[in-house]
Amino acid sequence: MKLPVGEAEHPGLIILQIDGLSRSQFEYAIEKGNLPFLSKLMRRGHFTLESFYSGVPSTTPAVQGEIFYGVRAAVPGFQFLHRESGKVMRMYEAESAAAIEAELRERGEQPLLEGGCGYSNIYRAGTAFSRYCSQDLASTELVRRVNPLKWLVLGLVYLPKLLRMAGLALLEFAIALADAVKGFYERENVLSELIFVPARVVVCILLREAIRFRILLDIERGVPVIHGNFLGYDEQSHRRGPRSAFAHWTLKGIDRAIRDIFRAGDHSAYRDYEVIVHSDHGQEHTIPYERKYGRELHSAVAEVFSTGPMAGTEVWMRRRSELLGDTMGRFRNLMGMQSDSVASGTPQPESQIIVTAMGPLGHIYLPRPLASEELENYALELVKSAGVPLVLLPQEDGTVRAFNGRGQWSLPTHAAEVLGASHPFLAEVTQDLVALCFHPNAGNLLISGWDPEGEPLSFPMENGAHCGPGSEETRGFLLVPDRIRRWHHARLPATGTRVRGEDLRKIGLHFLGRDGTREERVAERLQRDRELPLRVMTYNIHSCVGLDGKVRPERVARVINHFDPDIIAVQEVDCHRLRSRGYDQAQLIADHLRMTHVFHAMFEEQRERYGIALFSRHPFTTIRADYLTEADPRLFREARGAIWVKVEPEGGKPFHFVNTHFGLGRAERVRQADELLGERWLGTVPADEPVVVAGDFNSGPRSRALQRLRQRFRDVQLAVPGHVPIPTFSSACPLLRIDHVFVSEHFTVEGVDQPFSPVARIASDHLPLCAELTLR
Known part of the structure; x- marks a missing residue:
């Protein structure tokens, strides 16, 4: 990618993932002050907090498959048997990730990060450039990318940043040693505590800073779409638990990285960026299976299958009894080392019982089919003898038999008994869990550590876990910028209570302008109307x-577009003026909004014009576009006027809409108000026809000019019960309410809103004002 020249027409999208942070832990971190920058943006109204539903399995490769390719349950777990190849996949391994992504490219839609x-x-997900992704960590890929001269030059250029990373790493190393001492005191394994120290520094600090640095470079290069995944919290949470102080400590560094990325995107000279922040899943606080029962899952499963039709069949399982979560696996991959395995030899699915259980969800693959009764007996023994909290057995009729300590159940019928009546996504998680049991790479039996009436288990040695159907692990969070939130609430009504991966994908594709044909968008618009x-x-x-001195019609259009408005009255519009680069601003904005427009000039000199414009997605007829008062050079007063149209929505009732811009003098504003209400303008409109009047009146609510208008129309800011009127000028520090919308008695005012986002504050010296109306 080359450095950009000029300015990009389309905005950019940055999606930042905080791996493993549930919504409840996010809210706890906000309360404790561990995410100060994100908290500030939420208070300012830039972000809206929503729930992100991970689906099942609640693990990164499944969620990212849904976000990047639109495929639900791309994998049945983080570790599983790929039946076609006969290989056991672990999704941080390059070969596994490449194989599954090849399948996603065939099954899914265009990759989101193309x-x-x-x-x-x-996954790489169509990126032109990727780093630290699973496939990037293959030994051949690492060798291919080694360029000593390049790294030497980069090291010299970015020496201060590298020194900063080294300082942070040393600080984290000291904290990690303190954490290890705490682990010794709590009787954790000494060797695993010491091994975790360098792993923690690499994954939680160096990787975070490398991602931050790369994204800052991408913003300078004008990359259209960027996705970065911060792993630190997830790795710490696996080891110490999701609410542990050390896990939440890592969020402060992630918050600072997001702050730097957000500010860089906000001040990009080439492209306007919007940032979405989300987690792919949460984590449950878990008890390790081995700690509870004093033996590994492998031996318990082997004992269950030592009798009956599977007697004498060897059980194969990759065991990492002292390895918490997948931190060490990621660390070894980042260092270019081979993956570890305690299990001996290559799995033989045709002759061995294969057990995969990296997390609180596992699969048991049998080498030959068994009768339904035999499978049920084994499921009962797994619960009774092995102490597995939940065992699932798919049935030929598409239902699933569920076995737990309270009895036998059928899914989806007995969802509350199996998953808990208080589960925040009970219907959806039940549907996804049933579908998972029939996944092509699912086991003959599924085992889960989830118990809604007890403390959940995880099969590895970890204190925080995810992958299963639990209420915390399936409930992440999503921070949606205001302009994006309006679109997805309007177009994706089901996301009112939650957003899942496929919804986030649609939101991203729409923002990037890659969401279907023009005909589909038109049909969607008509439905919305x-x-x-x-x-x-x-x-x-x-x-x-803008307040930054940059002339950006496309930035103004994006501020407008985040409201998803139907009709817009715009003032101070240039056309072919040298001071604003000669743009026909009304046409550029109309093209960006995909709307019809009309422009009326208040000033003309040769080709240069300056005036007001009106944009509408509905058909309209222009009734009048003219002056209210002429220019008066003696008093240094500009001509002032209005545009009057009749809007005719398809299938709706017509109404009148007027856009105006009043002058700066008190007396002339009164004259302009009288003229607008007089016989040449609205005085001829019959009393039974609805009217909207909008514009910059350069007048406060108590002015004589607005008192004239209020004799016939209602101020929308005073028509909403409990609404506190909001000022619009100046955008940097709004103090004056001089931009207004007035409506006739035919309208009910449903709401009034304005953005106070960084982009809106800088795009103009005014903030826009938006009103939602219902025509009675």
Whole structure:
């Protein structure tokens, strides 16, 4: 990718994933002050907090498969038997990730990150550039990318940043040693505590800083879409538990990295960026199986299958009894080492019982089919003798038999008895769990550590875990910027209580302009128009000159677009003026919004024009576009005018809409108000026809000019019970309420809103004002 020239027409999207942070732990971190920057953006209204539903299995390769390719349950777990190849896959291994991604490319849709960059993900997802993803850690890939001269030059150029990373690593090393001492005191294994120290420094600090550095470079290069995955919290949570102080300590560093990325995107000279922050899943606080029962799962499963039709069949299982979570696996991969395995030899699915259980969800693969009664007997023994909290057995009729300590059940019928009546996603998680049992690579029996009436188990030695159907592990969080939230609430009504991977994918594709054909968008728009209130806006765009001095019509259009408005009244619009690069700003904004528009000039000199414009997604007829008062050079007063159209929504009732921009003098504003209400303008509109008047009136709510207008129309900011009127000028520090929307008695005002996002504050010296109306 080359350095950009000029400015990009389309915005960029940065998706940042905080791996493993559940919504409840996110809220706890906000409460404790461990995410100060994200907390500040939420208080300012830039982000809206929503629940992210991971689906089942609640693990990164499954969730990212859904986000990047639109495929639910891309894998049946983090570790599983790939039946076609006969290999046991672990999804941080390069070969496993490459094989599954090849299948996703065949089954799924266009990858979300096509032409972009990705960091620390499972899949490359169509990126033009990726680092620290599973496939990037193959030994051949690492050798191919070694360029000593390049790294020497980069090391010299970015020496201060490298020194910063080294300092942070030393600090984390000291904290890690203290954490290890704490582990000794709590009688953890000494060797595993010492091994975890360098793993923690690499995964939690060096990888985080490398991702931050790479994304900052990508912003400078104008990359259109970027996805970065911060692993530190997830790895610490596996070891110490999701609410542990050390796990939450890592969130402070992640928050600082997000702060730097957000600010860089906000000040990009080439492309306007929007940032989405989410977690792919949460974690349950778990008891390790071995700690509870004093033996490994492998030996317990071998004992269960030592009798009956499977007697004498060897049980194969990769065991990592002292390895907590997948931290060491990631660490070894990042260091270019081979993966470890305690199990001897290559698995033989045709002759061995294969057990895969990396986390609180596992699969048992049998070498030959068994009768239904025989499988049920083994399932009962796994619960009774082995102490497995939940065993699932798929049935030929598409249902699933579930076995736990309280009896035998059928899914989906007995969802509450199996998963808990208080589960936040009970219906969805039941549906996904049933589907998982019939996954092509699922085991003949599925085992789970989830127990809604007891403390969950995890089969490895870890104090925090995810992969199963638990209420915490399936409930992540999503921070949606305001302009994106409006679109997905309007188009994806089911996401009112949660967003899942496929929804986040749709949101991203829409923002990037890759969400279907024009015909599909038109059909979607018509459906939305029938279901939602009318949304009108007024916005003084200051000739598209932002507070940063940059002329960006496309930035103004994006501020407008985040409201998803139907009709927009815009003031201070330039056309072919040298001061604003000669743009026809109304046409550029109309093209960006895909709307019809009308422009009326208040000033003309040769080709240069300056005036007001109106944009509408509904058909309209222009009734009048003219002056309210002429220019008066003696008093240094500009001409002021209005645009009056009749809007005719498809299948809806027509109404009048007026856009105006009043002058700066008190007396002239009164004259302009009287003229607007007079016989040349709205005085001729019959009393039974609805009217909306919007614009920059340069007048406060108590002015004589607005008192004239309120004799016939209602101020939308005063028509909503409990609403506190919001000022619109200036955008940097709003103090004055001079932009207004007035409506006739035919409308009910459903709500009033305005953005106070960083982009809106800088795009113009005014903030827009938006009102939702229902025409009675």
